[in-house]
Amino acid sequence: MFGLQYKRHYSAVVVLLITAITLWSCNGEKKKLPILGERDWVTKKVDGKEVVDTIYNQIPPFSFTNQYGDTITEKVVEGKIYVTDFFFTSCPTICPVMKRQMTKVYKEFKGNPEVMILSHTIDPEHDTPKVLNTFAKDLGVEGNQWQFLTGPKENIYAIGQKSYLSAAQEDRTAEGGFLHSGAFILIDKDKYIRGMYDGTTEEGTQKLMRDMKILLEEYKK
Template identity: 35%
Template sequence: MNLFGKLKYPLPTILFFTLSASILLYVLLSYSTNLPIYNATDFNAKLVDTSVQGSLKKHTIANFHLINQNNEIVTQENYRNKIYVADFFFTRCPTICPLMANNMKKLQDEFLNEDDVMLLSMSVTPALDSVSVLKKYSERHSAIDTKWHITTGNKKQIYNLARKSFFAAVDQGDGGFQDFIHTPNFILIDKKRELEVFMMAPIRTI
């Protein structure tokens, strides 16, 4: 059974205000089902950067070069032939980010022995979230570094990824000094670097 087969609207346009880790778990546990693939034209235009709005090209996640909590370089090679859930956060966020981290932790624990399932968190305040800060954050959330990369890097690159690759941010911007993204979205990426599922983060945990 396709989990999303009876939805009236394309999944990316639906706001799951009460989404919890259980939904993410269900999606991954049901991954053998043929889930829909999403391209730029399938999304609410507000979530698609103006540079790629209306594109009919097959969409894949762009290459990236990030630094994780262990001061190691993280690229697409770390996620080659992997299914992964991505999110955007910042360590000083007191509101939704802790809930997102808790749900990422639940996913980590559920799929701990599944080598082809991984997690990726990208800081939207990379100037503040140094490697040492990320290390403390990862320890606080019991992140297993071989499973869950919590990363920082070049701000423009991260913001381009959020807007042009993961379609995770509504607002437009250039990744400059005053640009700020605060997105509550999770994105499921398949082994072909394609977008499988887009979900709002929870306002409560299970």
């Protein structure tokens, strides 16, 4: 029952986000990407007048271990935009497709010091740094621009569900034993979510890469 409710909740969130993006795309030129996710409103005084300010959800501090066995925190993406997703190396369904698509993103922005990719395994018991290292090499990934992250599963699931708005959990009813979305999530330099894309399709991946270029333009003076 919980799994079904969660799936419905996640689907509703995705539909709302896609609707917001579609409405935004139809209202003027694509000069700036919207900020997505949960938000709060606070009242403060500016020049003696009360104004309502919007506080957007930010990705919180984190600490995981990468494919080289190094501890990786939020410091690794300071001053960078990044794309994140959730997967597991033994996934029999959408992960192989997602990784082929993400490889296109990696090649498009390879060597760009303002861009990173963070891929989180949702099967940390199996996906050790050694396993992730082999997996990365098989994809042709080298260096530190694309990080494959593992760590305590409760931390991975929490940041996926609460911060990245992405399904990430164990589910015995799911093929492979885990439930996760096929979303690629775009995060800006201030750790706000700026886009969600279908990482299982060419269309979604191409849209992501176009939006990454738009986002990078925002930071040019």
